[in-house]
Amino acid sequence: MVESQSLVGKVALITGGSRGIGASIAKEVAKRGAEVVINYNSNKEAADEVINEIEQFGGTAVSFQADVSNYEQSRSLVEQTIDQFGKIDILINNAGITRDRTFKKLSENEWKEVIDTNLNSVYHTTSAVINPMLEQKFGRIINISSFIGQKGGFGQTNYSAAKAGMIGFTKSLALETARRGITVNAVCPGYIETEMVAAIPEDAKEQIIATIPMQRLGTTSEIADAVLFLANNSYMTGQCLNINGGVYM
Template sequence: MGRLDGRTALVTGASRGIGRGIAIELAREGAKVAINFQNSQARAEEVAEEIRSFGGECMLDQADVAHPEAAREMVKRVVDTWGRIDVLVNNAGITRDKSIRKMTDQDWLEVIQTNLNAVFFCTTAAMQPMIEQKFGRIINISSMNGQTAAFGQANYGASKGGIIAFTKTAALELAKFNITVNAIAPGFTLTDMLSKVPEDVQNQIKTRIPMGRFGTPEEIARAVIFLAADGDYVTGTQINVNGGAYM
């Protein structure tokens, strides 16, 4: 018996990295999981194959959540397929790192649209069926760099800081419907994004992390599981999973 037996979940950006880890852990706890992806169908199918290998139930859903119609139609497909949506994990995110002096309007707009605006699109689509069923767990993946400065990430930091602010207001407005809304702020995590950083730079970063190592997607996923399964009286907050890099 899993802690999420009978629940349904949608994870955006679930074909790789943190999203992949979250989707798999939700399924291990018994949830039916919708795996959203934009371009990486082969990798999304690998996630689905792993979930099915241990008897989990899942569906693939290709959608660019940066577009409001696509995001809302995606949520509708999940509800139409399974009759409800219990857990929404807004995880999809991109980077376009440049100093502000070099950052273009397009660099700014693309990151804000995918990282922040998509959270609004998906949340507003999911909250109505959650209100009707009098249950919902909305979990937004922010970042340590939405809490502290990071050179070259004005757009990314603004989007992730905006997620935290949005989370608090959504939590306030939706609490009376038994819907909790929380954010998780990961630190440096072992994903494709981090693997592109040169090894000497990675070693320098580790010296600034009190625990002396990077996090894993599975460690981020465990925080999601807590909020989805056990955090019934936790809302409007952010959980930092960063090894002490930001306190």
């Protein structure tokens, strides 16, 4: 392991860490030596599978259930993590859902669900970790946003608003914590090979790929690489890493 990539001695909490991008991040962070907490909402079996993979290569991981759209459950998640590992060094806000609908058909519930899970959750978890991070004078807060928050997306006013909000949150909190050893950054993935994308009909997927200059979908490991970079970098803050194959420049 390259020393600069080592996360030995660090504790990482990943929301929505049981599958897709979150699972890939959890495994890569664990490979670098971090003790990992995988948050899941409903799929304990998927979280257990990720933990099993991590333990097979000698890593340390546990899972805690919490609906991070809920303030109290989010605080409990952070408290459980600190009770078990003594601290949190890296918070990766990855939990997210979609409820795509053209705006004229978008229900209030579909709006609230996406805002609560994708954006309010970032406040919930970060507000719980910020004081412990300030006290230890170290922290890496990494928010998984989306190019849709920069570009917009048809039928995605709720999702776009939430992901754009994450970017504004990232920049503002970065200003407040820059002198205290805490960096706050965002990663904005493009179209990534996940279960969500796999469910798209093949002809629609081909149309999507045609809009990407690199002519392919991204991989979850490519997003995890960006997270590892940010977890190890002490002089980058308030930034968005665009890992999108050129679909938005």
